[in-house]
Amino acid sequence: MGSSVEQNILVTGGAGFIGTHTVVQLLKEGFKVSIIDNLDNSVIEAVDRVRELVGPDLSKKLEFNLGDLRNKGDIEKLFAKQRFDAVIHFAGLKAVGESVGNPRRYFDNNLVGTINLYETMAKYNCKMMVFSSSATVYGQPEKIPCMEDFELKAMNPYGRTKLFLEEIARDIHAAEPDWRIVLLRYFNPVGAHESGRIGEDPKGIPNNLMPYIQQVAVGRLPELNVYGHDYPTKDGSAVRDYIHVMDLADGHIAALRKLFADPKIGCTAYNLGTGQGTSVLEMVSAFEKASGKKIPIKLSPRRPGDATAVYASTEKAEKELGWKAMYGVDEMCRDQWNWANSNPWGYQKKH
Numbered sequence: 506m507g508s509s510v511e512q513n514i515l516v517t518g519g520a521g522f523i524g525t526h527t528v529v530q531l532l533k534e535g536f537k538v539s540i541i542d543n544l545d546n547s548v549i550e551a552v553d554r555v556r557e558l559v560g561p562d563l564s565k566k567l568e569f570n571l572g573d574l575r576n577k578g579d580i581e582k583l584f585a586k587q588r589f590d591a592v593i594h595f596a597g598l599k600a601v602g603e604s605v606g607n608p609r610r611y612f613d614n615n616l617v618g619t620i621n622l623y624e625t626m627a628k629y630n631c632k633m634m635v636f637s638s639s640a641t642v643y644g645q646p647e648k649i650p651c652m653e654d655f656e657l658k659a660m661n662p663y664g665r666t667k668l669f670l671e672e673i674a675r676d677i678h679a680a681e682p683d684w685r686i687v688l689l690r691y692f693n694p695v696g697a698h699e700s701g702r703i704g705e706d707p708k709g710i711p712n713n714l715m716p717y718i719q720q721v722a723v724g725r726l727p728e729l730n731v732y733g734h735d736y737p738t739k740d741g742s743a744v745r746d747y748i749h750v751m752d753l754a755d756g757h758i759a760a761l762r763k764l765f766a767d768p769k770i771g772c773t774a775y776n777l778g779t780g781q782g783t784s785v786l787e788m789v790s791a792f793e794k795a796s797g798k799k800i801p802i803k804l805s806p807r808r809p810g811d812a813t814a815v816y817a818s819t820e821k822a823e824k825e826l827g828w829k830a831m832y833g834v835d836e837m838c839r840d841q842w843n844w845a846n847s848n849p850w851g852y853q854k855k856h
């Protein structure tokens with residue numbers, strides 16, 4: 506199903522985890538794609554794998570630009586040479602712990618980079634944006650499932666950049682109503698493309714659960730620390746809404762189509778989750794089942810700042826974007842393992 510007119514999309518951070526998976530789907534859906542990425546948290550091999558996955562013909566519609574959103578000139582160069590119909594804005598730093606120790610780096614990268622992007626988009630009259638927000642803007646939710654109209658809170662500098670960037674988007678739209686902005690609040694993206702050719706490849710020791718489990722499974726790490734076993738949940742471990750990265754990628758296509766089709770979209774937030782809560786221990790056992798590997802665990806104290814249970818209300822995205830996650834945790838673990846098993850060191854050739 507290609508789009509009738511070929512639309513040109515700028516994807517910031519397109520070499521990263523969610524970016525690469527989304528670019529594959531965009532190309533398959535008939536969009537033309539330009540990536541801008543400074544490769545701060547990614548490698549060019551990931552973009553090469555995207556080309557390999559979509560094949561030589563669709564690869565002709567993909568352009569990679571090495572550039573940093575903090576340098577307005579890098580963005581300007583792209584807009585000066587071609588017209589973009591919309592921007593999907595993934596580029597940003599995302600490590601919560603690092604943001605606590607170095608908030609200036611987060612404010613500089615995430616806020617300044619995004620403001621430069623808006624300025625350049627406005628200058629070239631490109632006023633459609635899909636922005637990567639996060640369930641982190643719900644803080645420690647008092648009620649679950651999280652609904653888009655809940656009060657928003659930030660728990661750390663990273664979360665504050667997402668909250669500020671949501672507020673900035675709402676202010677820009679309020680002042681200039683011709684902007685169309687979709688804020689996508691991702692829950693916990695996991696899994697990989699079913700081919701096992703692209704996936705998440707964090708630098709250093711992973712902070713997030715699934716990349717950590719995956720590195721235990723391939724023998725890079727000895728055991729998983731399960732942070733918290735005394736939460737008031739079914740098995741004492743914390744509950745999250747894990748979502749397959751390919752479902753997430755398709756959520757971006759749905760958001761783009763909504764932007765193009767609905768002049769009244771304004772600036773609107775949507776949750777991208779499955780609506781299902783899964784505990785850490787349930788995730789471990791689903792991964793063991795998918796991989797046939799035993800994951801040694803150590804029950805450890807709670808991680809500071811973690812919420813007990815977070816999952817999405819998916820009604821608004823279903824109703825207004827016509828999008829619903831298709832995959833469950835078994836498929837997420839199957840594809841995560843497929844990626845890990847064939848790329849134990851990620852995109853590196855060998856350690």
Ligand SMILES: NC(=O)c1ccc[n+]([C@@H]2O[C@H](COP(=O)([O-])OP(=O)(O)OC[C@H]3O[C@@H](n4cnc5c(N)ncnc54)[C@H](O)[C@@H]3O)[C@@H](O)[C@H]2O)c1
Binds near residue numbers: 520543544618
């Ligand atoms: N993965 C998650 O758990 C999660 C959850 C909620 C929200 N998000 C958000 O989604 C977006 C994408 O996340 P991801 O998991 O793909 O992360 P990622 O780190 O894999 O991808 C981000 C990409 O942006 C690039 N980048 C960062 N700063 C840049 C800059 N100034 N200029 C150009 N490129 C830059 C990085 O090199 C990287 O390739 C981020 O904004 C993140 O905060 C991620």
Ligand SMILES: O=c1ccn([C@@H]2O[C@H](COP(=O)(O)OP(=O)(O)O[C@H]3O[C@H](CO)[C@H](O)[C@H](O)[C@H]3O)[C@@H](O)[C@H]2O)c(=O)[nH]1
Binds near residue numbers: 732744785808
């Ligand atoms: O080694 C680990 C890593 C994680 N966990 C636990 O696994 C759960 C999920 O943790 P993640 O770090 O994978 O994900 P979070 O829910 O903490 O946060 C992630 O998803 C959020 C959205 O909900 C934000 O976007 C945030 O930036 C992003 O890191 C938590 O209970 C955590 O304590 C472990 O037990 N051991």
